[in-house]
Amino acid sequence: MNIKPSHVDIGVLFGEKTIFTVPKYQRGYAWDDESVADFISDVSVCYSRRVNNNCMEHFLGGVLSIKSDIDGVANAVRYQLVDGQQRITTLTLLAFVLCENLEELAALVEDDDKDIVLRIEHHLLRLRKAFIVHDQVVNRIVTPANVLTLSKKDEAHFRALLAGRDPIAVIDSHVKLSASLMQLKKYISSVVVEVDDLSNKLDVLERFQDVLLIDFSVLHMVAENKPDAYRLFQVINDRGVSLTDGDLLRVKTLELLEGHGVEQDAAELIWDDILSDKPSRTYDYLQWIYESYAFKRARSGALADVYMEQFFGRINHELVNKKDARFILSQLEKIRSDVCTCRSIIKGEWVFDDQRPVTPWDRTRLRSLIVDLGHTLCVPLLLAISDSGHVKFRDVVLMLERSFYRYKIICNEHVTPLKSLYYAESQIIRADTKSYKVQSLRDKLNDLLAQRAPMANFINGLLGLHYQAKTGGNKNIKHLLMMLDSYGGWYCNGANGNPACLEGNRILDFGETSIEHIYPRNAKAADIDPEMEERKNSIGNLTLLDPEINSSADNKPFNDKRDIFKKSSIALNVKIGAKRVWNVKSSTNYERDLLAMAKLIFVA
Structure with a gap:
């Protein structure tokens, strides 16, 4: 893994010709009020120290990016943000708030107070060029370049905010962007309003600018290629917001579909559905689905990697053709379908239409197994057998309820042998779903019960049950x-x-x-x-x-x-x-x- 880290202050990170881009299909802005309040607290501490002539460096954590040159522009650098967009975006919003306050101050300055006017113009130019937009000469043509470009879902809303407009928030990340900007505005204004003299107000804003450019620092980790960057991405957390395997899978699969617009747009909608639950619940679903097809649990911290191998391993990531794009989309559809099945199973809801010979009582056994007995360990097996139809699914549910009650609830045997049995049987089911016979599972379960939870132990356990x-x-x-x-x-x-x-x-x-x-x-x-x-x-x-x-x-x-x-x-x-x-x-x-x-x- 070739990663080049450097500890830099924000003024250096946002150089004159630096451009940051968030991958088009990366997750949206995620900092909530609490995260922004923590950021403001850091700003406040550094500002107070500057007031007391005791300035300090404040480390904001790591930023991970992929570096590339900008065609046609000398000495210009583009950083694709793999991790750190929350901090970089919030720093940009702070710079914008300082610009707004400087502009408001400029409107109050008398024409003959040239020193203050020059100071304000100097700071405005510095902040705008570093954080908002700067000019680049591209093939001998002067072209404005946005310093930070957010993901596809957030860019238009973000650009409207930086233009001083009040755009309508359509999705949650828009709400968070607008709320973060409002919090920052409220804080800076509360400090500026405490002083009356224009020169003193400018001093306040200059201190905030120094906090932003000099006091704040990050560890900038620069990767030369995507595989290295995304490998490290999995073990890094954005401040206050955990990165998830689902987020990483979303990015990886959508990037595979670059150049295939129709499939990419369809895949984006699929991911919106897959990731609509709480992250912890989505992780459970994705883990269970992987287990159901791979017949083992994903190793710690590697769920996204093994998913790519399991479901998209046949794809040449360097050259994705139309057939490949359709295959990727079909695999995502399969994953979404299994996620929907997991959502039903975990609530104890029958996953088929009501039809005979399955009875109303039969359907209630799924809730008994999953909700009342809490046996979620069997979800990968249920996913596998769900492709065999409602009758076999029912038979397996009934077997599992009786067996699990005896094996674990009463005899309190360790679940590892049961889990191994489920993996082995899932593999048999996946190998030939149509001709699978549930007697195969019945025989294995009865053998395990005889070995680990013999009837004598079970009866003794029942005799030990007492009302409480x-x-x-x-x-x-x-x-x-x-x-x-x-x-x-x-x-x-x-x-x-x-x-x-x-x-x-x-x-x-x-x-x-x-x-x-x-x-x-x-x-x-x-x-x-x-x-x-x-x-x-x-x-x-x-x-x-x-x-x-x-x-x-x-x-x-x-x-x-x-x-x-x-x-x-x-x-x-x-x-x-x-x-x-x-x-x-x-x-x-x-x-x-x-x-x-x-x-x-x-x-x-």
Whole structure:
């Protein structure tokens, strides 16, 4: 990697013939109010020190660029900003605010006060040439050149601001640009207004100019080529705003499409959609998608690089033809489609249209798996199987819910073997999606369960479940009881074949359904059974009830609740209601029945 760093003050960085450009499809201006407030705080500290004749250097961090000469212009340099546009843009806005204040001061100066007029004109010329626009002789023709050109989405708004206009903000980066300028104006004006004499006001503005040109410095890292620059780009953060792998991928793919306008414009819209979520969420989506196709996790800090290799590796980056451009666009469409699928999966929303034989109950299992059990580790596998149709997708979801509950929730086994299994199965699915048989996954899951979470361990884990009074501490119990209820019909009919819910249109809402103690949790003195007190919070004394029913049954003795149980739509409760009494023996038998059901249900 050939990077040439130099520590320079801003006055040197913004030389007389220097031009900065932000890549056309780079992300927009991103500094929020807090970031600009921090910048202003730095300005204020340096300014105060100059007032006290104790000036100081203030380091603003690193700026990374790619250097190139400007055709037809002697000794002129163009820097393409790979990282640092937030700082460079904000420094330019500060220079513009100083120019505005100098112009306002010039309008107040008397004609005979030539010294002040000359000073103002000198500073205005220096700031405008360094930060706003300067003349270049291009092939013997004097041509104005903008010192800083922003990305395609921000340039027109930025140019309007520097022209003193008040443009309408169309997108978030426009809002941030206008807000940053307003903050800077407000700050500089608040300092200038504190002094009355014109000469003193000019002194104030000169101090601010010295802060900008002399006190502020950066580490300017200059790369000779894009690969080196973008490799370093991945490990650098803009002040206050983290650079993301999504941002880098956007730049890399759109630059590949230079010269292919139609495809490039379409790709830009695709990236706008892909990157519309919070950066952390987008990173999750991109990581899961990569895992689903590469069958491994991207190494730390290298997601953008491995994406380019995985999805665009066949492209000659030095010579992209029309066929290549269309391929790049098709790959981006695929990535966007998978991002949309991830968005649905992570919310537990079924990713297919409602169609048989998948039932309403089947569709709720995705939410149970991802949201209630929190099993996002399986998203890459679900992405792979989603291309096989709604029936296979359903079968995999059902298997994963039962297996994960047993393997991790109850037996608390390490997820690494499970993750490896998912990668291996994703590879099999991707190799031949149409003919893939879900029995392949079922066999592997059952083998893993037998090795890592054997049935004896699972049963012991269930026996260790106890109701807790604190809110949210009983999800595992509720999940168990809901699953036993859902698969109860299949179990009672002989438990033939793979576990299945026979009442697909009947759905219990996890959030609304509540756990009920059969023998009351807080029995009245006259109803206390000392033996049951010892086991009242175990699964042998717990069931499910509708919240409204639960309220009416709360803490009543069993005899007062028998009719409620008999009339319940939950099969477990009907059996409970058939009991004459509820004591240790009946509770033990009930527990034995639950465990017998669990043994047959919680397999892949």
